[in-house]
Amino acid sequence: MLTFKRALIFAACILTVLFLVTRTNNNPTQPDILPHASSDLQQGGAEQEDSTTKADDGSSSAKMPPVQMKPPGKGQQIIQDSRATLREKLAYQFPYDQESKFPAYIWQTWKYTPASGEFGENFRPAEASWSEKHPGFVHEVITDQVAVHLLRHLYASVPEVLEAYNSLPMAVLKADFFRYLILLARGGIYSDIDTYALKSATEWLPETVPREQVGLVIGIEADPDREDWKEWYSRRIQFCQWTIQSKAGHPVLREAVAHITDETLSRKKAGTLKGISDNKVIEFTGPAVWTDTIFNFMNDKKYFDMTTSKGNITWRDFTGMKAAKKVGDVVILPITSFSPGVQQMGAEDVDHPLAFVKHDFEGTWKPESLRHIGEQQQ
Numbered sequence: 001m002l003t004f005k006r007a008l009i010f011a012a013c014i015l016t017v018l019f020l021v022t023r024t025n026n027n028p029t030q031p032d033i034l035p036h037a038s039s040d041l042q043q044g045g046a047e048q049e050d051s052t053t054k055a056d057d058g059s060s061s062a063k064m065p066p067v068q069m070k071p072p073g074k075g076q077q078i079i080q081d082s083r084a085t086l087r088e089k090l091a092y093q094f095p096y097d098q099e100s101k102f103p104a105y106i107w108q109t110w111k112y113t114p115a116s117g118e119f120g121e122n123f124r125p126a127e128a129s130w131s132e133k134h135p136g137f138v139h140e141v142i143t144d145q146v147a148v149h150l151l152r153h154l155y156a157s158v159p160e161v162l163e164a165y166n167s168l169p170m171a172v173l174k175a176d177f178f179r180y181l182i183l184l185a186r187g188g189i190y191s192d193i194d195t196y197a198l199k200s201a202t203e204w205l206p207e208t209v210p211r212e213q214v215g216l217v218i219g220i221e222a223d224p225d226r227e228d229w230k231e232w233y234s235r236r237i238q239f240c241q242w243t244i245q246s247k248a249g250h251p252v253l254r255e256a257v258a259h260i261t262d263e264t265l266s267r268k269k270a271g272t273l274k275g276i277s278d279n280k281v282i283e284f285t286g287p288a289v290w291t292d293t294i295f296n297f298m299n300d301k302k303y304f305d306m307t308t309s310k311g312n313i314t315w316r317d318f319t320g321m322k323a324a325k326k327v328g329d330v331v332i333l334p335i336t337s338f339s340p341g342v343q344q345m346g347a348e349d350v351d352h353p354l355a356f357v358k359h360d361f362e363g364t365w366k367p368e369s370l371r372h373i374g375e376q377q378q
Contacts, residue, residue, distance in 0.1 A: 096249030099212040105188025106139040133197040154185040164264035176285035180256045187248035194360035215329040217245040219338030234288040237315035241290045
């Protein structure tokens, strides 16, 4: 006969089993080290026969340092207490699965939605081009007000990130930060509102590159082969951030988010956050810090086996590119892909087969300093 006492014991056992099963299923085991073994820097998806890159005329250019992806580690650990670092929290909340498909999301931000009469007629063709070239994709234009609530939902468990975002004193800083935040959490494509899609993202990668071996696709914004390049650009090779494609949780995005969060909160504590001028945006949240983060990743011993490397990967390995190159799980597209029609730095016109998106450098929403750089590129 089932007594009341036995019923209580039986119920407690059932609840304990359910708790253990739920806890086990919620324990992600994605490795923090990228799982695929990949050899030297690759161009057009084909492996290099040695560590020397061939130029267009068949001659040899600078030697490429061998970079092999490290094998998986023990896997990501559950965060059990508040002593976890910001990067550990982000890795836990947004695990990276390199073999997954690129999410079919297109993210953009603007002050108004396309349904609003205040959206801006000059932006409508560019915004519409993304839906036209990507049928079946979820295309969202996130307003500033919606962004606050969306990020609050996505980053509720990492409050320091939310504090940093809400503390940024300029709209352009928040717009920069948002692109890294949304791609880290959800993946897909981010593109500025004044950027046209010329070709579908399904055509961006060479056919020889397996999609399950790529987690991040970026382009070159600037490759100024001139002595006075420092007067116009912050880096000798500058990676584009007005269009980025990624899978959720990618380590480059994680580091970008962590770096900007740390820097913002540090400046806030020191009382210097509101003193950021327009010409310092590029170093704080813009292409400069984005470029540095990518190069740091490519030379990070946590992700690459560089025991046979003869040196770090630098701008020299990407200057003058005419085809896509692959480093680990990152594909770098040539300047023509995301910066066609600038009529310098080796960029071809918008009708070139490798021209994928076209950015409007004279968008009126940009700070004067950034528009000035764009005008120099024109």
